[in-house]
Amino acid sequence: MVKAEEAVSQVVSTHLPRRRRWTPQQIFIFGLIVFFAAIMLLPFFWMLTTALKTNNGIYQLPPQYIPTTFDFANFGAGIRAVHFVRLFINTAIIAAVATIGSVVSSMFVGYGLARIRFPGRKIWFYAFVGSMMLPGIVGLLPMFRLYLSIGWYNTWFPLMIPAWFGNPFFIFLARQFYFSIPRSLDEAAKLDGAGHFTILTRIMVPLTRPIWITMAIFAFQGSWNDYLGPLVYLYSQSKWTLALGMASFSGVYNTPWNEYMATDLIYMLPPLIIFFVAQRYFMEGLGSLGGASVR
């Protein structure tokens, strides 16, 4: 990973040597970047101001871009309107269990495929990775029937349990990353009497931090953001996730958009916070992904 970072910084530094004065072309490009960034941020701005407007404020024409009075009551009202706390806890539990499951199982399977020699491991690897190509919808209806028959309909199990059986994409990432770690480390540990489980937990896990943090972010986002799964499997409103609650809140006749945006902001916060906290590792992990696909 260090190597990749060095390479990147070298590339960047030779690309445009820093000069004291900016050429017109550089100013133009910088202006372009700022312009596009502003466009990207506009929806956020609109959301924030809407969340703080009064009930009359949202229907005022022309709209106030910066509200004269800030109405923080929208947060409370929105939270009560969608039973936000309940749905938030539901979503958090499902996301946590699914995230831990997919990261742990994929680290194990990836290790097995990269570091243990046994007959058939190549075939299994291609089978797992090949299954990524299969559109998720193909299995949805048979799985629905299966879950229904074992009493898992209207429970969280269909949203949490499959994660514990390895995620093909994560297995691919993990295997790729394990290959970059010198085998001499394993050999040394084996001489010291360490088994595969010890090598994985004591040597690999600390060394592959960027990759499992990347996996965890992807898994958490996938679960937190999932809409189709909860829509299909969760019937009772008390078991709903935020994705379902927010979608139905936005679909009612005359949505109170100020209250809606206030709760929508809180809904967005966990993925945002996790992204910012783990950003460094995330970009590193993604970088290795890009590097892998270049070759």
Added chain:
Amino acid sequence: MEVHPQRKRRRNPDAGIGYLFIAPSIIGFSVFVVYPLVTSIYYALTSWNGVSAPTFIGLKNFAFMFHSDPSFWPSLKATGLFVLMSVPTSLILGLALAMLLNRKIRGIRMFRTIFYLPVVLPAVATLTLWKFIFDPRFGFANELLSALHLPTSLWLGSYSMALPSIVIIGLWGVGGTMIIFLAGLQAVPQELYEAARLDGGGNWTILLRVTLPLISPILFLQLVMHIIGSMQAFVQPAVLTAGGPGFSTDLFMYNIWQNAFQNQAFGFAEAQVWVLFIAIILVTVFTFRLSSMWVYTEEGTE
């Protein structure tokens, strides 16, 4: 560990532990991939309401789909249009932004983060945010257009603009494509650029002759992923339009979902799933075939 020549004949001591390590995925592969894949073929040939036992009806689901279902062809058309509109725009914009941001400027990391931010957010959260932006009377989009003295639109409520509106919303998430292109651009050896410049290559020549050929494998991978992904788009019609107005945003995945979970026609929906699946395979194979014409490989000649 020492390796003897005879080692192959002896039983591999690691075989058992190896299978123990990959056991989760073997179970997962059997239960979540093989089982539904095999049974879904049978379900596609049945009449089945999702609750009671399916009854075998042969190819009747497909016959109904192609000949009688009023929503099948419009839905296919909407999906095709969506792929044709969303894939090129997001690839071109993603690549353009990646090239724009592939330079050393103070604060460039912050800009990259800004462009990536919408990708992190839940689809439902961003879609509903845009639903209000596209509100014909009080939304930001029309407000901006009328401030610039441009014609306004009904956006999601308009037959012709609903699908493009969904494409525009998708472009807000172009940062995901951008980041992957950025990684690809940074892997291009810098000497090549310098050599091209010494040979008197201008910006456009370098883009067409150096950059694009070298990142063509990534471009190709992105193209395939985007096509597959947009053929399976579901959340946008589900949250925003319910397939309307008319069939203008009745994307195929949404049509399938409606038939299964709203019309209780599970067998028919499974038949549709197989049509979608085969369409995805055909389009992917076609894209791969075409790729040899423009994807650069080390051994390849121009």
